[in-house]
Amino acid sequence: MKTLTIISGKGGTGKTSIVGSFASLAKNAVFADCDVDAADLSLITDARIKTVQEFKASQKARIDVAKCIQCGDCEDACRFNAIQNCKVDHFLCEGCRVCSLVCPQGAISMEDVCSGQLFVSDTPYGPLVHARLEPGEENSGKLVTLVRQTAEQIARDQGFEYIIVDGPPGIGCPVIASLTGATASLIVTEPTLSAISDLKRVLSVCNHFKVPAFVCVNRCDLYQENVRRITEFCQQEGVEILGMIPYDLNVVRALVRGKPVVCYTESAASQQITKLWGRLAERVTLL
Amino acid sequence: MIVSVASGKGGTGKTTIAVNLALALQRENNVKFFDCDVEAPNAYLFLKPQITHSEPVTTGCPTIDGTRCTFCGKCAEVCAFHALVVLKERVLLYPELCHDCGGCKLFCPQNAIGKKERKIGIIETGFAGNIAFFQGRLTPGEPFSTPVIRALKRMVSNDAIVILDAPPGTSCPVVTTLEGSDFCLLVTEPTPYGLHDLSLAVELVQKLEIRAGVVVNRADIGDDKVDAYCAKKGLPVLMRLPYDKELAIKYAQGVSAVGVLPEYQQKFFQLYQDINELAR
Numbered sequence: 001m002k003t004l005t006i007i008s009g010k011g012g013t014g015k016t017s018i019v020g021s022f023a024s025l026a027k028n029a030v031f032a033d034c035d036v037d038a039a040d041l042s043l044i045t046d047a048r049i050k051t052v053q054e055f056k057a058s059q060k061a062r063i064d065v066a067k068c069i070q071c072g073d074c075e076d077a078c079r080f081n082a083i084q085n086c087k088v089d090h091f092l093c094e095g096c097r098v099c100s101l102v103c104p105q106g107a108i109s110m111e112d113v114c115s116g117q118l119f120v121s122d123t124p125y126g127p128l129v130h131a132r133l134e135p136g137e138e139n140s141g142k143l144v145t146l147v148r149q150t151a152e153q154i155a156r157d158q159g160f161e162y163i164i165v166d167g168p169p170g171i172g173c174p175v176i177a178s179l180t181g182a183t184a185s186l187i188v189t190e191p192t193l194s195a196i197s198d199l200k201r202v203l204s205v206c207n208h209f210k211v212p213a214f215v216c217v218n219r220c221d222l223y224q225e226n227v228r229r230i231t232e233f234c235q236q237e238g239v240e241i242l243g244m245i246p247y248d249l250n251v252v253r254a255l256v257r258g259k260p261v262v263c264y265t266e267s268a269a270s271q272q273i274t275k276l277w278g279r280l281a282e283r284v285t286l287l
Numbered sequence: 288m289i290v291s292v293a294s295g296k297g298g299t300g301k302t303t304i305a306v307n308l309a310l311a312l313q314r315e316n317n318v319k320f321f322d323c324d325v326e327a328p329n330a331y332l333f334l335k336p337q338i339t340h341s342e343p344v345t346t347g348c349p350t351i352d353g354t355r356c357t358f359c360g361k362c363a364e365v366c367a368f369h370a371l372v373v374l375k376e377r378v379l380l381y382p383e384l385c386h387d388c389g390g391c392k393l394f395c396p397q398n399a400i401g402k403k404e405r406k407i408g409i410i411e412t413g414f415a416g417n418i419a420f421f422q423g424r425l426t427p428g429e430p431f432s433t434p435v436i437r438a439l440k441r442m443v444s445n446d447a448i449v450i451l452d453a454p455p456g457t458s459c460p461v462v463t464t465l466e467g468s469d470f471c472l473l474v475t476e477p478t479p480y481g482l483h484d485l486s487l488a489v490e491l492v493q494k495l496e497i498r499a500g501v502v503v504n505r506a507d508i509g510d511d512k513v514d515a516y517c518a519k520k521g522l523p524v525l526m527r528l529p530y531d532k533e534l535a536i537k538y539a540q541g542v543s544a545v546g547v548l549p550e551y552q553q554k555f556f557q558l559y560q561d562i563n564e565l566a567r
Contacts, residue, residue: 009327011297011455016480037456038295038484059367079389091462091495096367096388135491139458141430169297169455170326173430192539194302194329201327201427208428223539252508255478 001155002183002284003148003163005034005211009198011169013188014218017251018273019166020044020260023125025277029162031123032151033130034144034178036116041166044260047121047128055116055131057142059095061088067107074099074108091136116143118150127154141177144168148178162284171198171205179205183287184212186242186280190219191226196233203237212287216243216276242283243276245269289449290562291468291497295484297455299474300504300528303538305452306333308472310545311555313417317447320415323464324454325408325423325435332541336420338413344423344438345404346431347387351378355399362391362400383430408435412442419447436463443467448559457484457491465492470566471499472525477509482516489520498566500525502558525561526554 006015006022016035023031023045033041041047061083063074068086075083078099082092100108115137121128129151131143151163167178167185179185185206189199199215206213215234220227227244234241248269254261262270292305302324309320322330349362349371360373370384371391382405392400408425423439425432432454440463443449453464465471471492475485485501492499501517506527517524534544544551 010329011327012299035456037458037461038297038487040296040480040483043479043483077389077393079387091466094386094388096386096390098365098388098390098393101365101390101394133458135457135487136462136494137458139456170324170432170460171427172326172425172432172460174458175326176428176430193332193541194327194538197329197332198327204427223536226539249508252478255480256510258479 001152001163002161002287003165003181004280004284005165005167005179005182005185006188007167007175007179007185007202008169008188009171009202010195013190013195015188016040016166017044017255017261018188019164021262021270021273022164022277023123024260024262025274026162026164026281028160029126029164030151030155030160031126031128032147032163032165033128034147034165034174035168036131036133036143036147036174037139039130039132042121042128042130044255044258045123045125045128046258047123049119049121051120053118054114055118055143055146056112056114058113058115058138059097059110060090060093060113061097061099061108062111063088064107064109067105069105071104073102073104077102094138118143118146120150120154126160129154139174141173144174144177171201175202175205176209179211180209182211184214184284187213187215188218189215189230191217191223191230193226196226196229199230200233203239213239214280214283215239215241216245217241218245219247220244221246242279243272245272245276288563288566289443289445289451289468290470290472291451291453291465292472292474293453293461293465293488294455294474295457295488296475296480299476299481301474302330302333302452303543304472304474304502305450306330306543307545307551307555308559309334309418309450310543311552312448312559318417319419319421319447319449321439321443321449321451322422323436323439323451325425325432325439326454328422328424330452331422333543334415334418334420336413336415338411340412342410343406344408344410344435345406346434347402348382348385348405349380349391350401350403351380352399352401355397357397359396361394361396365390365394407431410439432460433463436460457487461491462495465495465497468497470562471497472502472562473499474502474504475513476505477503477511477513481509482513485513486516489522500562500565502526502528504528505530523565526558
């Protein structure tokens with residue numbers, strides 16, 4: 001079983017559209033949408049939800065006003081300034097429960113918070129595991145880990161060869177949770193200075209966690225000078241560039257119809273993504 | 288006035304909007320720009336600030352005094368984040384899981400727990416023309432970006448127009464960025480992705496009780512469902528920017544619209560007037 005994680009550092013470089021296309025190209029894969037606070041893979045894969053599971057991983061403090069004597073001990077002990085005038089700020093509370101332990105009246109209890117939902121869906125391309133993190137909730141990577149574990153379970157039970165993970169932007173906890181233990185990662189970049197700057201940061205995360213990385217350049221015809229910069233950087237780092245995908249309005253057309261772009265077989269992007277998948281699958285088999 | 292720029296979906300043009308807004312306003316106003324996307328900070332590429340000051344951001348984590356510890360296990364019991372594991376004659380610490388809540392230190396019966404600081408990123412400050420520039424950078428490999436954003440936001444003061452460039456998504460780093468804003472600009476694109484993630488971002492600003500308006504970027508691609516959604520929700524669409532290949536190439540090079548097309552100066556100035564009206 002091989003896990004392939006698609007990341008980018010910078011958002012909006014085309015991760016989800018590429019993963020959606022991989023879905024239609026890979027014949028033996030389970031898909032995991034690990035961008036849990038902006039989960040879009042289900043929008044282009046005709047997903048039909050089969051099971052829904054509540055996600056409770058965090059706790060928040062609640063003060064029982066009947067028992068509270070307003071001594072202020074909880075306020076003093078809270079490192080997150082989440083308690084003011086005996087009221088808990090839901091957004092600031094990190095669930096450390098120190099307040100409940102210091103309260104002399106036993107007036108503070110910790111309550112489970114439903115911070116999202118986990119979905120297992122059927123798509124014409126294979127099973128899809130995805131999630132919805134409630135807006136404003138903490139994304140410590142726990143929901144991401146649950147998405148990955150569920151996908152792994154399905155892959156084991158049903159004998160799938162690949163798990164393809166659509167990762168989140170950035171380099172923080174949800175990215176680390178999407179990446180650790182993966183067989184390989186594909187970094188989707190584009191020839192803009194922003195994307196290159198973030199490519200460098202996210203590659204150092206891959207190196208830190210010892211996950212082999214490959215690169216593909218999306219919208220490669222935008223600005224040649226930056227394609228050269230990416231090529232040079234990848235050479236220096238010993239990272240292989242597996243694909244160059246041109247800017248193609250068919251990507252948006254397909255998206256509006258809720259389809260991956262590879263369903264337009266004649267389109268330039270579609271042809272390059274097909275080649276990219278071929279090369280990537282070849283490399284990953286050897287790892 | 289504190290204006291935050293957020294989006295839900297990544298790559299819709301948050302930084303483009305935030306930077307152009309700052310550039311358009313700097314001639315006649317004091318502007319402070321904060322790049323709060325500390326995982327992938329990019330505004331510096333466009334504003335090209337001179338960084339004059341840099342300081343580390345640290346977070347605390349416990350130290351165990353081996354001569355006092357009796358391996359009673361109280362610290363591990365108290366830690367809600369499983370950052371401490373107590374074995375027979377050893378205490379294992381996973382610093383990257385520690386939230387620095389101080390619980391272990393508070394409850395250790397032997398007073399065996401101290402605190403050390405661990406660097407997880409940096410804050411850099413400087414000037415880009417008249418714009419006071421502030422950015423945070425999370426060290427690659429570190430998971431928690433919110434302490435860096437918090438450290439950065441301690442430098443926010445209300446004596447200027449403050450522009451906060453938020454990270455993508457709708458989870459804790461975005462909440463930390465948006466808190467205290469007078470107005471939030473939500474940048475989206477007219478595609479199913481843009482609409483889906485905009486609707487999550489709208490849920491978030493409503494929870495946080497922050498007034499918001501929408502900027503539709505690449506307004507001529509995709510479909511018209513974002514407009515229909517905004518109309519239904521009563522969300523003002525404050526600006527529409529068409530896809531412009533020339534500007535995209537300039538963007539690729541780190542050049543902003545306001546810098547090359549004078550009409551954008553007026554457009555973004557007007558955007559701020561609209562924000563000012565709505566934030567009142």
